[in-house]
Amino acid sequence: MDSPVRQHSLREHNLALVLRRVATNPRPLSRADVAAATGLTRATVSTLVDDLVAGGLLAELEPVPRAGVGRPATGLALSPHGPCGLGLEINVDYLAACVTDLSGTVRHQIVRHVDQRDRPAGDALAAVAELAAEAADVAAAEGLPVAGAALAVPGLVRQNPHGGGHVHVAPNLGWRDVPVPAALGALTLRVENEANLAALGELQAGEQDPDVSPSFIYVSGEVGIGAGIVLDGQLYRGAHGWSGEFGHLTIDANGPRCHCGARGCLEQYAGQDAILRAAGVAGEDAVPAGLERIQRLAQAADPAMLAALGAAGAALGIALAGAVNLLDVDAVVLGGSYAPLAPWLRAAVEEELTTRVITAGWSPAEVRASALGPEATVVGAAGSVVRDVLAHPAAWLATLS
């Protein structure tokens, strides 16, 4: 932030400005449109667009015959052959990889169902590297250069500045102090918390107007409960990258003991295990287990399960109300396994938000289910790579020459 600004930075900024305009607009824009929207002159936009087209980020479309009089405009859109992002995910019972292009479209996706709990961390990392290589091959076959990779891990992660990092602890994977390499082959690899990347996925899916900066909390209810916090259109990572440890907000100071050592953590009320326990179906070796079990029973209107979900929703609502009071966000997104359960959780969550959020009367926070559902994480991971390219096109162009 404390860097001087030279002529060059100016160009970098304006390249990004033009690219973002085209990227966030649902329909193709002409150079003249971009000029009008950004406030730059048509001449400047032309030279900027030339660079972006030469760098393979933008593509010129066939000039469509325009409605009114005058010379028809050549449409500009994100290049379908531009750099793509590689998203990777390690989770409790599966590994996943996906490739998204510049527009955020998923071009390829692989999910491998493998239980990670009994495996050493090294094996999981090796397996995900294999998956990544597979995905990279697909990208290469489609002629997409890969800009980088992002790996989602359900745990506390310290990111290194130039890729790689360190997983301090991932309780549900049984990981502790696992180093993550800075690169997969030639690709730099960013590690990040699962919920953060899912929140980014949600942000991208919801982005319409380039002038609006949404603020929301994405709650990811997997086996643990995490949250990704988006403030003014930006993912907030925290001072050490450990923001969003939502599962251990206190619901009742004297509540049941949590594995973290404290008492009455949210996870003890709204975690998957807690819901099953509250519904009286824990410990049974019934198939299906976990989320699916909950969903089946809820769909069958099992009274115990409906009550359990109501209680979980209330606890979730109390925690979310605290977060909204603190952060004044517009919306709360129920993600991860909460997304399919949203129909049964929403009422309780909304009730708590209404009574406990002090500003609810003026501008109530919206409660919505994640648009992407459980795929939000991998897609968000891949999207985060693409997002970086779109935000700093000059850096990408520099790698080409």
Place this chain on the structure above:
Amino acid sequence: MDSPVRQHSLREHNLALVLRRVATNPRPLSRADVAAATGLTRATVSTLVDDLVAGGLLAELEPVPRAGVGRPATGLALSPHGPCGLGLEINVDYLAACVTDLSGTVRHQIVRHVDQRDRPAGDALAAVAELAAEAADVAAAEGLPVAGAALAVPGLVRQNPHGGGHVHVAPNLGWRDVPVPAALGALTLRVENEANLAALGELQAGEQDPDVSPSFIYVSGEVGIGAGIVLDGQLYRGAHGWSGEFGHLTIDANGPRCHCGARGCLEQYAGQDAILRAAGVAGEDAVPAGLERIQRLAQAADPAMLAALGAAGAALGIALAGAVNLLDVDAVVLGGSYAPLAPWLRAAVEEELTTRVITAGWSPAEVRASALGPEATVVGAAGSVVRDVLAHPAAWLATLS
């Protein structure tokens, strides 16, 4: 954010860059020092500094005989005759005003003890305008041009973009839907929540290294409990400016009813009235009342009061632990009336933070008492005006010509 960047913006940025360097450095810097620190060339720094000196923001000091060889450097420092900020505060039992110069030094301060609870909002605003005029006269007498004014109100405020705003509700003042004018005479007036401005004051007081961006939560325990959130060195205001409604975080979902309509809000455990009640001295017409009463009893080691403060600290700690889990901040600042009570609160707060914050083992959040104490709010208000000038010197220079 979506504005194009012309040559002019470049200069604006670099003017701010140079000014910030000089402002945040404890000792005078030479042009050459600034060039080395910022990465700009000496030539560029020279022209920038010329503008800043001409605009009355920087002053050249007498060239001190330097230690080593070479031409002695002319020191640069913030001008003592530069623009100053006017801070105003309306609180339950007093009005305050203060004037701070560019360096943040308080040049003048007035406190008027008047109970606001029985007065109409208009009267309080008129009285504070009078105070502001008085302070502005003092500034004029000292030859300080006033850059603007900021008014702190203990309530929910909507800011208008160009000054003024609307107080939706300020429960402890008995205000509801009170409009605040956009200007006091010729001065634009910004309205803001009390805790936010106090947090800014704390931020300024703690600023040493220009390359470090602190993140902390400032808890202001006045009659109500508010919080100011500073993330990466920036005050976070929220989507509508309503962040930091700390007093209504839930401590116990089935706890005592709060005047906000919910149950078990933090204010019912750690508010001034709650502490007095818990110590068994509420309702008595003893003198002194309120904070002073609490302080006296605590100093006298009254067992009931010590227990009450311990309980309040624990509740505060639970709420703060939630905030730290969510936001991953470095520090928690006990401000407002919590500052003088910090000796009796700290242990309980720290205990809860240690057990309930999941990352406490890796990087525990620091708990500290506010450096400025109860003056943080007015001083922060005045400082926020100065801060704007320092952050956007070009805007100030433009007003001169």
Place this chain on the structure above:
DNA sequence: CGCCGTTTGTATAGTGGTTGAACTTATTAA
């Protein structure tokens, strides 16, 4: 069918801000 008006996109000169190198100034060390 040809001309005009309209809009898009490009070319060219001009402007503002930064760089880099040379130069001046002020001081210490020898």
Place this chain on the structure above:
DNA sequence: TTAATAAGTTCAACCACTATACAAACGGCG
């Protein structure tokens, strides 16, 4: 007195933008 050193200034060059003029590609109209 001279050499070395560092601070600050001057000036040509450069780069990215703006403004203006112009070429290109279309519809509308007589």
